Structure formats: structure tokens, C-alpha cells
Amino acid sequence: MTKRSLGDLPRAALDGRRALVRVDFNVPLRDGRVTDTTRLRAAAPTIAYLRDAGARVVLLSHLDRPRGPDPALSLRHVVRELERVLGTPVEFLPDPATGAAATRHLPRGGVALVENTRFWPGEEANDPAFAALLAALGDFYVNDAFGSAHRAHASTVAIARLLKPAVAGFLMERELRHLGALLAEPARPFVAVLGGAKVSSKIGVLRALLARVDELLVGGAMATTFLVARGLSVGGSLVEQDAVEVAQALLAQAGAKLVLPRGVVVAPSLARAAERREVPVERIPADCAVFDIDTATRRDFRARIVAAKTVFWNGPMGVFETPPFDGGTRAVAEALAEASAGGAVTVVGGGESAAAVAGLEDRLTHVSTGGGAALEFLEGKPLPGVAALDDA
Ligand code: ADP
Ligand code: MG
Numbered sequence: 001m002t003k004r005s006l007g008d009l010p011r012a013a014l015d016g017r018r019a020l021v022r023v024d025f026n027v028p029l030r031d032g033r034v035t036d037t038t039r040l041r042a043a044a045p046t047i048a049y050l051r052d053a054g055a056r057v058v059l060l061s062h063l064d065r066p067r068g069p070d071p072a073l074s075l076r077h078v079v080r081e082l083e084r085v086l087g088t089p090v091e092f093l094p095d096p097a098t099g100a101a102a103t104r105h106l107p108r109g110g111v112a113l114v115e116n117t118r119f120w121p122g123e124e125a126n127d128p129a130f131a132a133l134l135a136a137l138g139d140f141y142v143n144d145a146f147g148s149a150h151r152a153h154a155s156t157v158a159i160a161r162l163l164k165p166a167v168a169g170f171l172m173e174r175e176l177r178h179l180g181a182l183l184a185e186p187a188r189p190f191v192a193v194l195g196g197a198k199v200s201s202k203i204g205v206l207r208a209l210l211a212r213v214d215e216l217l218v219g220g221a222m223a224t225t226f227l228v229a230r231g232l233s234v235g236g237s238l239v240e241q242d243a244v245e246v247a248q249a250l251l252a253q254a255g256a257k258l259v260l261p262r263g264v265v266v267a268p269s270l271a272r273a274a275e276r277r278e279v280p281v282e283r284i285p286a287d288c289a290v291f292d293i294d295t296a297t298r299r300d301f302r303a304r305i306v307a308a309k310t311v312f313w314n315g316p317m318g319v320f321e322t323p324p325f326d327g328g329t330r331a332v333a334e335a336l337a338e339a340s341a342g343g344a345v346t347v348v349g350g351g352e353s354a355a356a357v358a359g360l361e362d363r364l365t366h367v368s369t370g371g372g373a374a375l376e377f378l379e380g381k382p383l384p385g386v387a388a389l390d391d392a
Contacts, residue, residue, distance in 0.1 A: 003176070004167045004390040006046060006142055013140075015054035018103050020138025020163060021046065022155050022385075024145035024369060025061035025078050025113075032072070034081040038354070039147070041085055042369050046144045046169035047111065051088070056106040058093075058137045060155050062118040062148065069119045079113060086111060093137075096120070100136045117155045124153055131158030144169025146176070147350065147370035149385030150377075160388035168389055171369065176386065178347055178366035179377050187309035187345060188214055193301065193332055195220030196315025196352060199243035203250075204379040209312070210254050217259045217301050219293045219317035219328060226251065226260050227281055235266065237290040259304065263294035270322050292318030293328035305335040306342060314349035314375065316356050329356045337363035349374040 023043040028035045043059075050057050066073040076092055083090050091112040093099035099114060106112055114137065117123040122130025131154040135141075141163040143149070148156055149172070160166040168176070182190075192209045194202060199222050209216055218226055221238040228239050229247035251258060260281070266288035267276040278294040279285070293301070305311055313336060317328035336346045337360050346364045348357050351371030361367050368374040377383055 002392040003386060004165065004392045005173050006049065006167050006169050007173075008392065009140075009165060009167060011053045014050060016108055017055055017139040018058055018106070018137070019050045019055040019140060019142055020058050020060065020134070020159075021050070021142040021169065022060045022145045022148070022159075024147040025059070025075065025082075026063055026147065027078060029073075029077055032077045034078055036355075037081055037085060039369055040078070040082050042171050043144050043169070044085055046142065046171060047086060049170065050142070051109040051111070054108045056103065056108060057111045058103050058106070059111065059113045060117055060134060060137075061113075061145065062123065062153075062155070063116045064118075066116060066118050068121075073116055075113055075116045082113065096133050096137060103137050117153070122154050124151075126152050126154050126158050128154075128158050128162070130154045131162055134159050135163040138163060140164065141166040142169045143167075143385055143389060144171045145385065146172050146368070147373050149370065149383040150373040150381070152384035156385035157388045160385075164390070166389050168386070172386070174366070175368055175370060175374070176377075179368065179374055181345065182310065182312055182347060182378065183212070183380070186212070189308045190310040190312075191215045191217065191304055191308035193217045193219070193305065193311065193313040194315050195222055195317045195329075197221045197238065199225045199240050199247055202315070202375065203243070203246055204381075205314070205375045206250055208379045210250070210257060213257070213312075214308075215259055215304055216254065216257055217304060219261060219297070219301070219332070220315050221290075222315065223261050223293070224290050226258075230260070232281055233284060233286065234290055235284045235286050235288045237284070259300070261293045261297040262300060263296050264290040265292035265294055265318065265325065265328070266290055270319060270325070273322075273324055276324065291322075291325040298328055298331040301332060302335040302338075305332070306339050308339060309344050311336055311339050311344055311346045312349065312378070313347070314351070314353050314371075316352050320352070320356055326356075333357045333360055336360070340364055349378075
């Protein structure tokens, strides 16, 4: 079902009106400072379009997982960086219950940011009364928070029933278009690459992708769980014991479609990187752990990726935060860029994988801003935040 988009609204319907825009400003903070502005920049086109059309822009977002009001997780910390990204002052509204007057006094093209919606219990309860408070801050609703679309919360779902029109912003639209294309009629071969830490949180997407792709390449700690499922010893590697059985079932079902590493990079510990070496998966020493895929596997994965016409990637191939164990992840990122240059559609799911392709974005078709939301979408689950928007 396609959804009505911001671009479908006549510009005259925006002029002077208060646009209440749900964005995803769930940014990383260190000592009260934004360390990565990707999500702020990702929302900028929708905000600029609204300002240009004369709207008064009121932004709503959550930040992290506070249990009640928590100064460390206030969206105040985001204001200065947001002003820099947008090139305009941003008024901060600390309380939605008393913010309506301020939104009416915003100049045309002015921008306000409401406090972290999760400071109020009504947000995660999808409480209509809290949604009504939020709805009083705008004259129409725009959801540009793809990364939060898999959660039925007051600022993503209940509000869309109260405040009309309720439309998709440009980022939301772009995410749905690129991820939707993977489900619709992907050009083949379609290769998916999955990694990261856990099998259990990605069983749904593993199953769904296995049904759609030509090959599924598995790396990261996810692969060690599969190696255990194959009966191999993995030393002190991170393994999800509870998921070994389901990994066995997936292996049986997938056959040759599921491609595991041939060899891995091992070391006694992350700190003892100088002692790292490459070994075949059949010979992982008992006193070592797996921290990356080896050179032979990088070559194998690269060959399969560059031969593909569609590639989806989620999850790092190793402990990429700790060089030199970022080599496998970097190799896969480069292979995706190479596939793109050859005309393939290349899409990266959010989370750590998005960080792993930092600097390569321009050479890929799409880097999703939503980790969990992108995976649930690819599983074929309806996203409540999308479903709640007006149909086109
Ligand atoms: P994403 O956010 O991209 O979906 P996950 O959250 O599932 O990925 O997993 C990311 C984490 O997996 C990273 O912090 C990385 O260090 C870890 N990881 C990857 N490979 C290994 C490994 N072999 N051993 C331990 N941790 C790993
Ligand atoms: Mg993650």
C-alpha cells in the first residue's frame, strides 16, 4: 500500500501552517555532545522543504531509552548541532503540554524541537491522551522517522489518527522505496550479507531473506554460531548457544544458498591482536576466539558480491570497532561499492553496518537510517508507523 507523501500536499496547504514532524534524532551523545550527525542531516531535506514552503516546523523525536525525565538524555543536547545542520535557530520546547502557544508564535519557516518524547510514559504506551497533547503542537503531521516506524508509540501511531493529513516525509519515502525494491522484483543474482553479534534477533530476517535471495553470506559472530551448528569447535568465540538448534535447522533448509566463512582471524583476546593469525574454520584453536573473517573468505565474499545485481548487507563481519579486526568488514564495504560501480543495487541496513560504510555512502544505492525497522520491513512485517499514515 503506497502512502501519501509530503510531496503530494499542495504547497499552498503548507504556507503558514504548523507541520508537526516526527524525526529520528536518536543520535549518539558523548558528554552531552552529538558525536554523529547522520540522522540530523538525513531529516534536513524534509525540514528545508517545509520551511521553504512557509510552514512553521515543530520537530518530535525520542532519544535513547530514558526511564522518565533524564537530563543526560534531553534533546536540548541536540539543538546546537541541529542549528548548524539546518543553518537556522531552533527553539527548544521542554514540555509538550505547554508548548502549543510557542508553536503559534514561530515565524513562517521557523523551527522548534520538542523534548524527548520518551520522558512521558504515554509515548511508549501509544496513549491517545498523550498523542492529543502532541497533536496540539501542529496543524498536520509528517512522519520522517523510518528508524522508529517499527514501534507503535504515541508520536508515531496514535498521533497519525488524530492529526490530518498524516503523510510520509522524504526520508521515510526514500527508505520505503529502496527497501521495498528488495522485496518487489530484485535484479538477480540477489545476494544478502549478514553478520553482527546475534542469530536470535535476526532469525526472522534470516528466514525471510533465505526465501528471496540467491545466496546468503554469513560472517561476524553470527557465523560462529553456525559453525558450532555444523559441529565445529570455535574456541572461546562469542557463540549464542541458545540459537545453535535454530542455526542447524536453517542450515538444513538453506543448503548451498547459505555461505559460511572458510577461514577466520583468531587471537587469544581482542587486546592481544599482535598474536592474531588466519586459520581454516576446521582448525580454530581452543585458546583463541574468532574476531574476523580471513583473507580467503574476503576474496570469496567479494567475488559473490561483485557478481550480484542486488546486494543487501546488515551486520559487521568482525569486531570492526577494534582494528585490525575491521579488515573483513572493510572488504565487504569495498565490495559493495565495487558492485554499485558495476551497476548493482546495493543497500545497507542500519545499526553498526551503517557506521561501517561511513565515507562510502555516495558509492552505494542506499544506506538505511533504520536498523531494526529495516530488518522488520524485510521480514515482511507491516511497520505500524507506516500503516498509520494516510493512504495515497
Ligand atoms: P547491526 O547493528 O549492524 O545489525 P549487530 O548489532 O547485530 O549488528 O552486531 C554488531 C556487533 O557485532 C559489533 O559490535 C561487533 O563488534 C560484533 N561482532 C561481530 N563479529 C564478532 C565476533 N566475531 N566476535 C564478537 N563480536 C562480533
Ligand atoms: Mg546493532
